[in-house]
Amino acid sequence: MQTEKKIKDLRQVVKAARSQGKSIALIPTMGNLHEGHLQLIKQARDRYDFLVCSIFVNPLQFGANEDLGAYPRTLEADRESLEIENCDCLFLPSIEEIYGDSLELQTSIKVPGLTEKFCGSSRPGHFDGVATVVTKLFNMVQPDAAFFGLKDYQQFLVIRKLTQDLALDITIHGIETHREESGLAMSSRNNYLSEEQRQQAANLYSCLKDCAEKIAAGNSDFEQLEKAAKKALQKASLKPDYFQVCDADTLQPPSPVTSHFAILAAVYIGKSRLIDNIRFERS
Numbered sequence: 001m002q003t004e005k006k007i008k009d010l011r012q013v014v015k016a017a018r019s020q021g022k023s024i025a026l027i028p029t030m031g032n033l034h035e036g037h038l039q040l041i042k043q044a045r046d047r048y049d050f051l052v053c054s055i056f057v058n059p060l061q062f063g064a065n066e067d068l069g070a071y072p073r074t075l076e077a078d079r080e081s082l083e084i085e086n087c088d089c090l091f092l093p094s095i096e097e098i099y100g101d102s103l104e105l106q107t108s109i110k111v112p113g114l115t116e117k118f119c120g121s122s123r124p125g126h127f128d129g130v131a132t133v134v135t136k137l138f139n140m141v142q143p144d145a146a147f148f149g150l151k152d153y154q155q156f157l158v159i160r161k162l163t164q165d166l167a168l169d170i171t172i173h174g175i176e177t178h179r180e181e182s183g184l185a186m187s188s189r190n191n192y193l194s195e196e197q198r199q200q201a202a203n204l205y206s207c208l209k210d211c212a213e214k215i216a217a218g219n220s221d222f223e224q225l226e227k228a229a230k231k232a233l234q235k236a237s238l239k240p241d242y243f244q245v246c247d248a249d250t251l252q253p254p255s256p257v258t259s260h261f262a263i264l265a266a267v268y269i270g271k272s273r274l275i276d277n278i279r280f281e282r283s
């Protein structure tokens with residue numbers, strides 16, 4: 001596996017692969033790789049010839065009081081995992097390489113509509129930071145495809161929308177959430193949890209499943225279901241940020257003709273803010 005830290009060197013590596021007729025896939029990450037990330041690598045490996053995985057803790061998507069400095073960084077373990085999964089190239093840029101000398105002078109990519117609610121409301125500017133860095137990475141690599149986990153479902157929709165709006169010739173793949181045995185969605189921020197908190201946090205997925213089953217069975221009193229779920233989360237020592245039933249394609253409240261549902265949720269526990277979702281069809 002090659003490791004590149006400079007954009008110009010990355011472009012040369014990708015150019016050489018493309019000159020050999022290889023298809024290119026990009027897997028953008030912030031590192032601290034867990035099995036959920038590795039599922040992205042495995043899926044990309046099955047479908048494309050040359051894999052670029054980026055590890056970059058993006059300061060523009062962290063708020064002033066968030067965990068940028070404390071975000072887990074495990075480079076050597078990450079590198080070993082990528083080599084085991086036969087990743088071809090690790091892109092490991094510095095902040096200066098991505099953004100130049102000043103974060104204050106950045107062209108910013110905004111995706112209106114999808115970004116105002118949920119994590120966009122709780123974390124102002126977060127999705128502008130995500131959209132900006134992803135667009136930069138797309139321009140640096142110019143991949144045929146990119147892979148993202150569906151645990152961050154709102155983020156997935158934002159990236160898919162910016163790709164469509166900017167007419168980027170990139171296929172966006174969403175890969176299902178990888179879970180611990182308890183149902184807890186794998187996340188780098190799970191590292192902040194004690195064993196007891198991990199057990200409590202597993203109640204988030206249980207609440208999502210319970211709500212989804214009731215909707216699939218015909219219950220359309222979404223407001224009552226949301227209130228009940230929040231009470232259940234609080235009883236499990238989880239502080240709800242949001243828990244909302246949506247149309248899975250628009251993230252708007254379901255209409256009478258909605259058949260593809262998503263329930264999005266975020267909770268606080270200890271130092272962690274955890275997100276999860278569930279998606280399902282109802283005829």
